[in-house]
Amino acid sequence: MNAIVFLIFAAVAVICGINVVVRTHPISCALALIGTMASLSVLYLLLGAQFIAAAQVFVYAGAIMVLFVFVIMLLNAGAEQKPHGAWMARLTGAPLLVALLGILGFVILRAFPRSEMARFGGFTGGTVENVGRAIFTTYLLPFEITSILVLSAIVGAVVLGYKEMD
Amino acid sequence: MPQGVPLAWYLILSAILFTLGVAGFLFRRNLITMFMSIELMLNAANLTFVAFSYHFKKVDGQIFTFFVMVVAAAEAAVGLAIILTVFKNRATLNVDEIASMKN
Numbered sequence: 001m002n003a004i005v006f007l008i009f010a011a012v013a014v015i016c017g018i019n020v021v022v023r024t025h026p027i028s029c030a031l032a033l034i035g036t037m038a039s040l041s042v043l044y045l046l047l048g049a050q051f052i053a054a055a056q057v058f059v060y061a062g063a064i065m066v067l068f069v070f071v072i073m074l075l076n077a078g079a080e081q082k083p084h085g086a087w088m089a090r091l092t093g094a095p096l097l098v099a100l101l102g103i104l105g106f107v108i109l110r111a112f113p114r115s116e117m118a119r120f121g122g123f124t125g126g127t128v129e130n131v132g133r134a135i136f137t138t139y140l141l142p143f144e145i146t147s148i149l150v151l152s153a154i155v156g157a158v159v160l161g162y163k164e165m166d
Numbered sequence: 167m168p169q170g171v172p173l174a175w176y177l178i179l180s181a182i183l184f185t186l187g188v189a190g191f192l193f194r195r196n197l198i199t200m201f202m203s204i205e206l207m208l209n210a211a212n213l214t215f216v217a218f219s220y221h222f223k224k225v226d227g228q229i230f231t232f233f234v235m236v237v238a239a240a241e242a243a244v245g246l247a248i249i250l251t252v253f254k255n256r257a258t259l260n261v262d263e264i265a266s267m268k269n
Contacts, residue, residue: 006171010179017186020206026198033202036183040209043176047220052228056212059235064205064242071246072198075253080196080260093192097185104181112174118220119170125225131232134225139233146236153240160247 002119006046009039024079026072030065037061047118049126176217184210197249197259201242208238 012035019032037060044053135143183206190203212231219227249259256264 002170006175010175013179014182014186017183017206020199020202021186021190021193026196026202029199029202033206036206037209040213043179043213044216046171047176047216049216049219049228049231052212052216052231055232055235059239060205060209064239067242067246068198068202071249075198075250075259077196077198077259080194080199089193093189097189097192100188101181101185104184105178108174108177108181112172112177115173116221117170118173118176118217122170123220123223125223126219126228130225131228134229135232138226139229142233146233150236150240153244157243157247160244160251 002046005120006043009042012036013039013043026077026080027069030068030072033068034061034065037065046120047126048121048123051126051128051131173217173221177214180210180213180217183207183213195260195262197252197261197264200261201245201249205238205242208234 016032016035016039020029020036023029023032037056041053041056041061044056187203187205187207187210190206191200194200194203212234215227215231215234219225219231252264253259258264
């Protein structure tokens with residue numbers, strides 16, 4: 001059961017990820033990215049990260065991707081035209097990417113040759129209670145610094161948008 | 167397969183998604199699509215954090231994922247504002263045409 005759910009949603013995530021890369025229109029890419037994020041949220045749930053799974057849907061698929069879609073519509077971004085000299089980049093880039101994937105896979109399989117079985121319910125420490133307690137005790141200072149970061153990001157976005165208007 | 171999925175499969179999936187993000191960043195020429203590829207890479211890193219949180223049976227990895235999400239939200243807001251300004255000034259989203267610092 002675990003394996004079936006994992007394989008289904010991993011396949012959806014990879015197919016949507018491929019669509020992000022190969023689609024020419026930005027709206028198609030954005031919708032494919034939302035599909036990747038939604039299936040990743042199911043995988044988080046399988047790993048026992050309940051709060052993170054919910055936050056993934058709210059923050060990533062909800063807030064961030066809506067921002068992307070707004071900007072795509074605002075700029076009226078059309079399909080991307082084929083750049084000249086693209087074959088050169090593909091020729092040199094594709095083997096490097098395969099090498100990157102090979103190295104990552106080799107290291108993972110080398111470090112986890114007979115890794116433990118991850119099953120649903122094997123770790124239930126990701127509840128809202130546990131995450132909230134960790135954030136507001138151990139990670140209180142980083143959390144407060146993050147709020148300053150978000151505030152400065154808001155101010156920066158408003159300043160950039162304001163300059164754009166005049 | 168007795169009861170479950172090897173944890174390495176999650177890490178392999180994360181590696182595949184990360185490589186797809188790198189591919190999108192390298193091969194695409196649209197500013198917004200490149201930005202979305204960066205989000206894909208961040209998601210792959212998040213999956214690794216949650217998988218290791220399961221491995222060590224500790225919640226700390228999930229806290230890191232939470233911070234990555236917050237930083238990604240801030241980054242998306244500022245980055246899209248910059249993209250809006252670039253589009254206003256250059257009227258294009260193609261990075262090959264926004265190359266005035268190259269020469």
